[in-house]
Amino acid sequence: MPEVRESAVDADREAAVAAAIRRLEEAAAEGRPCPPVRDLLGADDVAAAYEVQQAVIRRRLARGARVVGRKIGLTSPAVQRQMGVAQPDFGVLLDHMDVSGLPAVPSERLLQPRVEAEIAFVLGEDLTGDVLDLARVRAAVDHAVPALEIVDSRIAGWDIAISDTVADNASSGLFVLGDSRMPLTDFEPVEAAMILHLDGQTASQGDGAACLGDPLAALLWLARTAQEFGDPLRAGQVVLSGALGPLVPVGPGARVEARFSGLGEVSATFSRPEAPGEAT
Numbered sequence: 343m344p345e346v347r348e349s350a351v352d353a354d355r356e357a358a359v360a361a362a363i364r365r366l367e368e369a370a371a372e373g374r375p376c377p378p379v380r381d382l383l384g385a386d387d388v389a390a391a392y393e394v395q396q397a398v399i400r401r402r403l404a405r406g407a408r409v410v411g412r413k414i415g416l417t418s419p420a421v422q423r424q425m426g427v428a429q430p431d432f433g434v435l436l437d438h439m440d441v442s443g444l445p446a447v448p449s450e451r452l453l454q455p456r457v458e459a460e461i462a463f464v465l466g467e468d469l470t471g472d473v474l475d476l477a478r479v480r481a482a483v484d485h486a487v488p489a490l491e492i493v494d495s496r497i498a499g500w501d502i503a504i505s506d507t508v509a510d511n512a513s514s515g516l517f518v519l520g521d522s523r524m525p526l527t528d529f530e531p532v533e534a535a536m537i538l539h540l541d542g543q544t545a546s547q548g549d550g551a552a553c554l555g556d557p558l559a560a561l562l563w564l565a566r567t568a569q570e571f572g573d574p575l576r577a578g579q580v581v582l583s584g585a586l587g588p589l590v591p592v593g594p595g596a597r598v599e600a601r602f603s604g605l606g607e608v609s610a611t612f613s614r615p616e617a618p619g620e621a622t
Contacts (some may be wrong), residue, residue, distance in 0.1 A: 355390065358382045362394045362509055366496050367401070375453055375498035383505045388431075391508035392571070398511065399434050410580055411435040412568065413491065415512040417553045417560050417584025429504060430554065432564055433512030435580060442519045446613040447492060449594040452515055454500060455492050457592050458585035459538045459546065459600035459608075461531050461557045462489035462519055469565040469575040479562045482575075486529055488520035488608040490600060491582050493589065517582060522606030529604050531557040536586040538600040548587030557583040 362379040369376035383390045403409070416430045441447050449455070466484030494515030497506050507513045532550040534557075539545060554560040560583045568574050575581065592598060592612055599609040 359390055359393050359397070362390075363397050363401075366394065366398060366510055369453075369496040373453065376496055378497050378501055378503065378506045379509050380503045380505045383509065385503040385505055387505050388508055391505040394509035395433065395511050398509075399436075402436060408437040409434055410437050410440060411582070412564060412575065412579065413512055413514060413517070413582040414560050414564050414584045415493070415507065419552065430560070430563060430584070431504065431508045431512045432567060433514045435514070435517065435582070439514065439516050440519070440580075441516045441610075446611045447516060447518065449613045450615065452492065452494050453496065455494050455515055455592050455612075456500075456589040457538070457540075457598050457610075458491050458493060458589050459536050459548075459587060459602070460489045460491050460582050460585055461534060461550065461553070461602065461605065462487040462517075463557075463561055463581045463583060464523075465575060465577050465579050465581065467577050470569060474562065474565050474569065476558055476562055479558055479565055480526055482565075482577075483526050483558075483561070485523040485525050486531060486605060487523055487580075488600065488602050488606050489582055490518040490598060490608050490610055491585070492516040492518070492592070492610075517580075518608060518610045519580070520606055520608030524605050531583075533603075534586070534605055535603040536600060538587060538590065538598065540590055540592065541597050545590045546587035548585070550586060552586050553584040557586075560584045 362382045365376050365379055413433045413435055414430055463483045464485050465482050467482040469482050492515040493513045495513045496510050534550045537547050550557050561581055565575050594612055595614045596612045601607040
């Protein structure tokens, strides 16, 4: 009898994971937010949520997407309070999410966008092995870059628990990297002060210490976690290390500018939908 019950539990879990995958993929394909997936997975079942995330990413890779890095979410106490979630998570960055080279962030690809200013790290070495500490992580970073992450949610109204955001690839959307590149010999991430302007008005402020105490500590957490998942961080990948201040909702036509002391600035304009009859 115990084996029968265990088999039933396993079958129920597989069905729940499959249903969550379908719900999130349909929301993305149809451009319409869906109900939370925690009613399928449980609010705190992070393991099941990562199963959903990994399955969705595998499907995207099979359709031609390419992994370019990772993102760390929920690192800032201010963002954790905003989202009602009390632990960090991570997601996967795919090539089509990088809109740095576009004249405008394509608003039509987003459902419920919010923007956050972050320090991005570009890795010069793989982060693998038995010894992963702050010194190892620092040495693996080729350079830091100012970044904007445009987070998005397939969950209606951003009504998320930890399992919702993890399953939804850590509420990933798009990202923009600035032009300045700073080696860590010339820049200390924890000391960076950030200010973000939305349409010319101050909308968010913070500093490196707001990101798990130090953006490099966030990178260390990710390096260890990614290795535990059997998919370690690799040379050349971009890591968005987490918000330095509160999230800011944005809409079509918005202009966002973020400045980081010691690192530089990054900006983006969000596209407006074309008027009926307007040339494409």
